[in-house]
Amino acid sequence: MRVKLLISYDGADFVGWQRQPKGRSVQGEIERALARLLGGMVSVQGAGRTDAGVHAMAQTASFEAELNMPLERLSYALNNLLPLDVRVLAAGKAEDDFHARFSPSSKEYRYFIAPGVKPSPFDARYVWHCPGRLAYDEMALAAGTLQGEHNFRSFCAKSQVVSSYVRTIYAAEFRLAKSEDAPEPLQFLAMRGELYMLRLLGNGFIYKMVRLIAGALVKLGEGKLSHVEFAQALAYEQPQPPAPAAPPNGLYLWKLAYLEKDV
Amino acid sequence: MRVKLLISYDGADFVGWQRQPKGRSVQGEIERALARLLGGMVSVQGAGRTDAGVHAMAQTASFEAELNMPLERLSYALNNLLPLDVRVLAAGKAEDDFHARFSPSSKEYRYFIAPGVKPSPFDARYVWHCPGRLAYDEMALAAGTLQGEHNFRSFCAKSQVVSSYVRTIYAAEFRLAKSEDAPEPLQFLAMRGELYMLRLLGNGFIYKMVRLIAGALVKLGEGKLSHVEFAQALAYEQPQPPAPAAPPNGLYLWKLAYLEKDV
Numbered sequence: 001m002r003v004k005l006l007i008s009y010d011g012a013d014f015v016g017w018q019r020q021p022k023g024r025s026v027q028g029e030i031e032r033a034l035a036r037l038l039g040g041m042v043s044v045q046g047a048g049r050t051d052a053g054v055h056a057m058a059q060t061a062s063f064e065a066e067l068n069m070p071l072e073r074l075s076y077a078l079n080n081l082l083p084l085d086v087r088v089l090a091a092g093k094a095e096d097d098f099h100a101r102f103s104p105s106s107k108e109y110r111y112f113i114a115p116g117v118k119p120s121p122f123d124a125r126y127v128w129h130c131p132g133r134l135a136y137d138e139m140a141l142a143a144g145t146l147q148g149e150h151n152f153r154s155f156c157a158k159s160q161v162v163s164s165y166v167r168t169i170y171a172a173e174f175r176l177a178k179s180e181d182a183p184e185p186l187q188f189l190a191m192r193g194e195l196y197m198l199r200l201l202g203n204g205f206i207y208k209m210v211r212l213i214a215g216a217l218v219k220l221g222e223g224k225l226s227h228v229e230f231a232q233a234l235a236y237e238q239p240q241p242p243a244p245a246a247p248p249n250g251l252y253l254w255k256l257a258y259l260e261k262d263v
Numbered sequence: 264m265r266v267k268l269l270i271s272y273d274g275a276d277f278v279g280w281q282r283q284p285k286g287r288s289v290q291g292e293i294e295r296a297l298a299r300l301l302g303g304m305v306s307v308q309g310a311g312r313t314d315a316g317v318h319a320m321a322q323t324a325s326f327e328a329e330l331n332m333p334l335e336r337l338s339y340a341l342n343n344l345l346p347l348d349v350r351v352l353a354a355g356k357a358e359d360d361f362h363a364r365f366s367p368s369s370k371e372y373r374y375f376i377a378p379g380v381k382p383s384p385f386d387a388r389y390v391w392h393c394p395g396r397l398a399y400d401e402m403a404l405a406a407g408t409l410q411g412e413h414n415f416r417s418f419c420a421k422s423q424v425v426s427s428y429v430r431t432i433y434a435a436e437f438r439l440a441k442s443e444d445a446p447e448p449l450q451f452l453a454m455r456g457e458l459y460m461l462r463l464l465g466n467g468f469i470y471k472m473v474r475l476i477a478g479a480l481v482k483l484g485e486g487k488l489s490h491v492e493f494a495q496a497l498a499y500e501q502p503q504p505p506a507p508a509a510p511p512n513g514l515y516l517w518k519l520a521y522l523e524k525d526v
Binding site: 008009010075079084085086087088089119120121122123124125126179183184185187188189191 | 271272273338342347348349350351352382383384385386387388389442446447448450451452454
């Protein structure tokens, strides 16, 4: 039976989604819990490969296994075995040809930025605190230009070789986040009007693409990158990323849409 | 010069306040930052010894050193060297006879409980999720009886030998927490009416005392401990703690009051 899982995690203490020789991975924790539950090795595929420190509100994963319990009990049983920073939100039956990684019709990422450096020890895991004043209106203007089909080669890690760097962004916005736009640990910042959000909805994203875009927008907001330079990068007239990648802690894999019935 | 620091920390990734042979301690991190800043060993004393996993909204610490910078720049300089889960909120000059640990005239601890087990990976570090229904009114009633002078020997770890187990509780309450009562990571739960708080203000607390009280209140709320048994423990007629200690993640050292001008 092919099973889909909807998963949320706090990425701060993980080496990322993907299993690695060393360190805690989300994939590894879920495979270990499934092995304990079902009594055998299970290989789990995720829809998005989040990096170390990157969070997921709703990651989708799928696996093939014979269940020894009703499907309705699977999330409860898994959550009992999983560490508290990974939670299974839902489990469902998938079509036989469903593959979490290749099937999503769109993905949404959100990147959260808080202005200034506030002396709180509680939110550094969840948001990028940017010291200094940023020109938010200029950042919103530049973010809007991301919409449409672009060659994102300037916005991906140089080492990434993929068959095509062209991706379509269906929606791109940078604005003040409302409480309901934000993940739980940042809702108090949103409530106080101290939280900004970059929201990108697209048909696919290349490794580090969102963080390189967020980094470029902040550099633009600081007045150290012009709109022309940003546009050149977006047109791949400037092969280097225009700014270093934003840190992973502000990034959330927010939502995955599937043409078939969602998990 | 004697210096006072007001410090806040997320205790989840620490072995506790106190320096220990192994693991990250808050005291150790601050002493290391001071050593780098001032170029010599500095011994820092804290007002409360929080356990592994226990948080502090406002811990007070003091040390003796010759500063090589204006006092106004000390918090900024320390925060630049400290890990992000420890923040110095303020620094000030202390009287020569000031000792953070022995001088507080009152201490406030808060313990936060959220009903039910919600599938969120983001708050397990910060609150105790109690599954099942709790009789909150009964818990509030029992919490009220803590006010006054009591022998708290039934509410401290058996291994603790102290000269007196008598402490005075100036204020004790258990109730729904409002947003402004809660630490930042729990304000969204408070906003939704899903957060309860035990608030204890007293002249001193013995090791594990607050967590043993919180554990007993939850057992009472579950209907597994009677008001008579709770009262017997509070009168030290029952030498064993009436319930296991509540987990550390829900506990916050909230505020310390000093008779002299506060830090």
